[in-house]
Amino acid sequence: MGILFLPGTLCSEAVFAHQTRHVQDVVPVQVIPLHQGASITASARWVLEQVSDSFALAGFSQGAIVALEIMRLAPERVRKLCLISANPKGATPAQLETWKKWQEEVREGKFSEVIERFANNVHPEKQNDPSLRETILNMAMETGADVFITQLQALASRIDSRPHLPKIECPTLLIAGKQDAVTPLEFYEEMHTLIPGSVLVPIEDCGHYAPLEQPQTVTALLHYWLQQ
Numbered sequence: 001m002g003i004l005f006l007p008g009t010l011c012s013e014a015v016f017a018h019q020t021r022h023v024q025d026v027v028p029v030q031v032i033p034l035h036q037g038a039s040i041t042a043s044a045r046w047v048l049e050q051v052s053d054s055f056a057l058a059g060f061s062q063g064a065i066v067a068l069e070i071m072r073l074a075p076e077r078v079r080k081l082c083l084i085s086a087n088p089k090g091a092t093p094a095q096l097e098t099w100k101k102w103q104e105e106v107r108e109g110k111f112s113e114v115i116e117r118f119a120n121n122v123h124p125e126k127q128n129d130p131s132l133r134e135t136i137l138n139m140a141m142e143t144g145a146d147v148f149i150t151q152l153q154a155l156a157s158r159i160d161s162r163p164h165l166p167k168i169e170c171p172t173l174l175i176a177g178k179q180d181a182v183t184p185l186e187f188y189e190e191m192h193t194l195i196p197g198s199v200l201v202p203i204e205d206c207g208h209y210a211p212l213e214q215p216q217t218v219t220a221l222l223h224y225w226l227q228q
Contacts, residue, residue: 001027001029001054001055001056001057001079001220002028002029002030003023003027003028003029003030003055003056003057003058003226004028004030004031004032004047004051004055004056004057004058004060005019005020005029005030005031005032005059005060005063006031006032006034006047006057006058006059006060006062006063006066006067007031007032007033007034007060007061007062007063007065007107007139008034008059008060008061008062008063008064008085009034009061009062009118009148009151009152010115010136010139010140010143010148010151011033011060011061011063011119011143012139012142012143013033013034014135014138014139014142015060015139015211015212016031016058016060016208016211017215018122018211018212018215018216018218019058019211019215019218019219019222022219022223023219023222023223023226026223026226027056027170029048030051030055032047032050032051032141033045034062034063034066034151034154035143035147035150036150037150037154038150038153038156038157039153039154039155039157040065040066040069040155040157040158040159041068041069041073041157042154043066043070043154044070044072044073045073047066047070047100048070048073048074048077049073049143049146051077051178053077054076054077054078054079055077055078055079056078056079056080056081056082056225056226057070057071057078057080057081057082057193058081058082058083058084058222059083059084059086060084060085060210060211061085061086061167061182061183062083062151062154062155063209064083064084064086065086065087065155065158065161066089067081067083067086068086068161068164069159069161071164071167071168072161072164075167075168075169075170078170079170080170080171080172080173080225080226081168081170081171081172081173082172082173082174082175082192082222082225083172083173083174083175084175084210084211084218085175085176085177085180085182085183085208086174086183086187086188086191087182087183087187088160088161088162088165088187088190088191089156089158089160089161089162089187090158090159090160091155091156095155096136096156099152099155099156102114102148102152103149103152103153106145106148106149107149109150111145113194114148115137115140115141115206116137116143116149118136118140119133119136119137121181121182121207121209122136122207122208122209122212122213123177123179123205123206123207123213124179124186124207125205126207126213132209132212132213133187133208135212136212150188154221162190162191162194165191165194165195166191166194166195166196168195168196168198169196171197171199171225171228172195172197172198172199173198173199173201173221173222173225174188174191174192174195174198174199174200174201175201175203175210175218175221176188176200176202176203176210177202177203177206177207177208177209177210177213177214178202178203178204178205178206179205179207180206180208181207181208182207182208183208185202188200188202189207199225201221203217203218210217210227
């Protein structure tokens with residue numbers, strides 16, 4: 001059994017660099033950035049076409065949303081599930097308006113200005129960390145404006161996954177940044193209640209980018225999860 005990592009919006013393989021480096025001695029690793037699919041369902045189907053057999057699945061942010069859709073479409077393919085910085089809810093009117101505005105700004109040539117906002121979604125004390133900020137912005141530039149617009153279109157199609165959570169039967173690990181303003185702890189607490197036997201681990205001093213902000217902790221949790 002290998003592990004499949006799904007990065008989030010404007011993220012490359014680099015978001016899971018530490019985890020990939022230290023988990024590959026336990027299981028084979030594959031990372032698939034979400035560059036295809038103008039809907040969450042299309043993204044999930046595309047991911048499933050890239051892998052064979054069954055696998056452990058770990059998704060970060062938009063990757064976690066796609067992971068939940070994979071659980072809905074092909075639960076028999078997933079041996080274990082890990083959701084990091086996850087939002088199980090459907091898109092809100094406010095989010096739809098924001099994403100529409102971002103698409104307009106990107107088409108006007110303001111991609112650099114838009115991605116700066118993503119670099120602020122870390123713990124407040126880490127917002128001026130030059131290395132962390134550079135990693136987030138470099139991933140965004142590598143992803144590019146066209147893929148970003150496709151990712152936003154996919155996010156706009158996001159459904160409310162909560163009615164499907166009680167059907168998840170595989171071992172599930174929920175990793176939450178305690179200071180994550182994008183996906184607050186209450187989201188995970190609800191998922192923990194709905195997913196049978198799930199394990200919830202809140203990480204202190206951590207915002208939205210848990211795999212980058214607290215890489216050793218996330219990797220240690222994944223090691224434990226994989227070996228259970």
